[in-house]
Amino acid sequence: MYMARAEVATRDQLIEAAARILAEEGLGGLSTRRLASSLGVSTMVVYTRFGSMPELMEAVVTEGFDRQAARLDAVAASADPAADLIALAVAYRANAVDNPHLYSIMYAANGESAHRAEQAKGTLDLLTAAAARTLDSGVGAETPGVLARQLWSTVHGLVSLELSGVADGEAGEHALRATLRRLISGKG
Numbered sequence: 001m002y003m004a005r006a007e008v009a010t011r012d013q014l015i016e017a018a019a020r021i022l023a024e025e026g027l028g029g030l031s032t033r034r035l036a037s038s039l040g041v042s043t044m045v046v047y048t049r050f051g052s053m054p055e056l057m058e059a060v061v062t063e064g065f066d067r068q069a070a071r072l073d074a075v076a077a078s079a080d081p082a083a084d085l086i087a088l089a090v091a092y093r094a095n096a097v098d099n100p101h102l103y104s105i106m107y108a109a110n111g112e113s114a115h116r117a118e119q120a121k122g123t124l125d126l127l128t129a130a131a132a133r134t135l136d137s138g139v140g141a142e143t144p145g146v147l148a149r150q151l152w153s154t155v156h157g158l159v160s161l162e163l164s165g166v167a168d169g170e171a172g173e174h175a176l177r178a179t180l181r182r183l184i185s186g187k188g
Helices: 011-025 032-039 043-050 053-073 081-098 100-106 116-136 144-163 172-185
Strands: none
Touching: 011 032, 011 043, 011 053, 011 100, 032 043, 043 053, 053 081, 053 100, 053 116, 081 100, 081 116, 081 144, 081 172, 100 116, 100 144, 116 144, 144 172
């Protein structure tokens, strides 16, 4: 007896599966057919939820930045701005480690997202504000924008090495904290 396959795949499941395929197989590996097959649904489910592959790609990138923003926004300001800046970096790393497929797509050089730079700017703005607070407290010697960019590129580099398997994941947070303490103090 023929049983129709369940045509149930949530928007989140499609985004997660698309991110996983993109991270593992690259942009050329993702097709509507491949995505639908990975979830056991028809291609129509993908088009019903997103309308087109570019809309799906945009949703994948947006989901990644939304998760990152939520993690960073959860870091409460304390009386120690330098510690807060490090806490933001640790939260950034934790988000990347928890969502490696999304993270790799968010910052992929060949990814297709019309709004990626705009979404990434939210991260930079948050780091710049935290850097300004840190510098206002008398710690560090850079401008807020320079310190924020130094911090972001350092964190992104360490996280990328960890996620690629080149750097030891267990030592990742320790290395991150030590590196950032030196960077923030102006001794790095």
